Amino acid sequence: MDLLANLSLGFQHALTFNNIAYAFIGCLLGTLIGVLPGLGPLATIAMLLPITYSLSPDAALIMLAGIYYGAQYGGSTTAIIVNLPGESSSVVTAIDGYQMARQGRAGVALSTAAIGSFFAGCTATLAIAAFAPILSEAALQFGPKEYFALMILGILLATVLSTGPVLESLGMVILGAMISLVGTDVNTGEQRFTFGLTQLYDGVDFVPLAMGIFGFAEIVRNLRSEERSLVTQKITNLFPTRDDWRKMTAPILRGSALGTFLGILPGGGAALASFASYTLEKKISRTPEEFGHGAIAGVAGPESANNAAAQTSFIPLLTLGLPSNAVMALIVGAMMIHNIQPGPQVMTSNPGLFWGLIASMWVGNLMLVILNLPLVGLWVKLLTIPYRFLYPAIMMFCCIGIYSIKNDTFELYQAALVCVVGYGILQLKLPPAPMLLGLVLGPQVEENFRRAMLLSRGDATVFFTSPLSGTLLAIAVVALIFMMLPSIRARREKALQE
Amino acid sequence: MQIRDQRALVSGAIFLVIAVVVFMMSLEYEAGTSARMGPGYFPRILSVGLGVLGLVIMAGAVKRTAPVERLEPWTLAPLLWIAGSVAVFAFLLPRLGLVISLAVLLIGSSLASHEFTWRGTIVSTVVLIVTALGAFVYGIGLQFPVWPTIF
Amino acid sequence: MIRLMTIAAVVAATFGVGMARAEDWPTRPVTWVVPFAAGGVTDTTARKIAVVLADKLGQSVIVENKPGAGGIVGTEGVAVAKPDGYTVLYASGGPMAILPNLKKGKLSYDPVKDFAHVQGITSSSQLIVASPNAPFNTLPELIAYAKANPGKVNFGSPGIGTAQHFAGELLAAAADIEMTHIPYKAGTSQMVDLMSGVIDLSFDYTSVIKPYSDAGKMKVIGATGPERLPSFPDAMTVVEAGLPDAVNVGWTSVALPAGTPQEIVDKLSGALQASMADPSVVEYFAINAQTPITDKGPKDMTQFVVEENEKFARIVTAAGLAE
Incomplete structure (x- = not known):
């Protein structure tokens, strides 16, 4: 069988002593740097990229893949421990993960994330090995109108994310989309809302905005309540109990499936996957009221989804040469420095490298579990540091991370401003997560909408006549109606009880 | 008419104000046609959407059935210390280098705490600066001005 | 007496450092600003050359990415940097010829007047x-x-x-x-x-x-x-x-801030030409189908940038693309 032959070729490459060592070093470095607040996978890889230049091509790619998974997992750790998402896909993990941490269940949340990630990684690796060429064809079915429909569906689904009322979440999504308008208009090249500042030509970056709200503004709020440490209850067991296992199994399975599929779509796949998984879990849960207050399914599902998506986002890169996100674009650069042209031919011209990389993804995932389960105890210890020593450290790492995005202080000023605005948002109890989603997906919605209209020469009916986008939009409408109904009902009931 | 939900009313009003401001600003940009949209088309759609939401949220806040919620008071001092020390860090970094600006950032932000002590802060500041230098500047070679540049 | 001489030597050395004589350049690491994100073709090419260039100059060459606005942000930064040869720009057709004409009057630098053009690198x-x-x-x-x-x-x-x-x-x-x-x-x-x-x-x-x-x-x-x-x-x-x-050809080159001493310009141009003849760089160019333009030294490169700007000024007017 082809699949087995290919995988065994891959494992022959990945399991040499050297390559295992590089996978391990990559995972370790990735975790250690990714865990620092403000340094998500993108910043981590950009920093560590030069280290890989002197290695052989397979070793370099294997190490990079390790760094990527390590950073991804490290980012989730920060999201859970200190409520600081380093990138869009861990925004969701922070919601319930941080609540679990505050209830003394940080260890369980971290182990759940590690176990979910490992399982999702295995699933996605198998999916890549078995279906890479077929899956890459699926990505080709998505043109501008299909993307537009998918994004709209994603955004509507994401509005149930927050604990607040649906209308306010929707408002925050729009606000995020408005912030994303800043910069050069892709279709005309004109500058919008840049106030003449060249640093704004490329728009507002995710990191200063996320750090400003989840980092700095959150610190201001915590300071008011004079907490001695972040944990409000005694730290219980570090590892999941039998009951926890029962609650996380199904979400991990569903999250893995969702992430595997959404990861192959270039642009925003991983972020969408984690948001979608959270929504799904909340909708089908028998106890939806637990979500937002430390539901284990709210960590298990999204973490599995974003790790599976992180894995399958290699598919468009390896089979079509398309980097599906900024991290993948960096990996293309790494391939080029080793004189490898990423593209459809890698699989045939460099089978050892191709299958070796896929096998090393699995090795990398295993490494992560081996490396991180013992570390869980250490991370949890961080929570016992008195808050007055912890928060200046968080601020330092955030500031260094923000500066290193562009080696420029402009983003730091931006974060200081966002801190003030973000404090206002938190005081008004408006949900910040949907705003970040709006910021990430807003440009894609606008671009694809305008591109589709430009291609159809102004005919808006194309969105409904194309079967794929028509179906997605129909689901969006149905979802919207269903979402409005319970919230209206809930409010009535609440008011009547008073 | 009685304002039951202050929080929602203010939130809605802020949405409405932002929507109006963004709409006014987007008038500067051309709207174009539906086939060839200008840079002003999408901002206008967004601001209309946000404006409508703002109005609906405000209407909900004054309804008889709305829950009673008050605004939370602002604590200005910590906000100024935290936001201010980030801005000062940004200003000092290119001028005085990483070491001095980090010291200012760490001490400045520590002052926001009620439990501030000089001894604890100085020890943790020194430890953190050494860690940052070791890990970022000498460890993975991030590009930072480390010392003041006086030439 | 000996003490006096020591003092004199120290004073001389201090002044020597202070004045940073051009013929000694480079005495410390050189920063090579790439105005695009890490990982792109431009960045990769710069990093590939930087390794060899460091060898030829006897000083390390640090590639620094300053991405933004199609290269404008990084290019702007170098235009106002100290013209001492330690801040080098990886210039290219976009920020040096196309954008200055497309956004006429909106950029803070002049592609011809604010730079000393050093050496052509690639054309494709x-x-x-x-x-x-x-x-x-x-x-x-x-x-x-x-x-x-x-x-x-x-x-x-x-x-x-x-x-x-x-x-x-x-x-x-x-x-x-x-x-x-x-x-x-x-x-x-x-x-x-x-x-x-x-x-x-x-x-x-x-x-x-x-x-x-x-x-x-x-x-x-x-x-x-x-x-x-x-x-x-x-x-x-x-x-x-x-x-x-x-006919349309994309190009990249190396530039320094205007006012950099001619000795430094010439020395950098020579070192770049030598780097581009290195087998590892030659192989890289071949694989990426980039044509080295080693023959464009400081004089030809300046002339070339002037011509490119004239060309794009014509196109922008003809196609009605100016903002």
């Missing part, structure tokens, strides 16, 4: 590629099709004001055909749409196109350079198609 012409199902297979067929179906052909580009966008506008103007420009955000995001036939046509560099055309996912129908490309000998050039005005 674009390939004209079509979706595999497009009803044309050669450049003349494309032109005939576009004439018969005015406005029906959609061509993609990685954004307004990129060299690839101008390649399309130049071809449309030269052949007197009407095509609709569909801008994308980045180089590769349009490739899915081109493969699946959402757009019909695109213009891009060999290193981007080759993997797809080798796999039969798109077809190369022409090239924008004055001569045929060795890796695509069958692609007819625009000149052969009778459209010499449609």
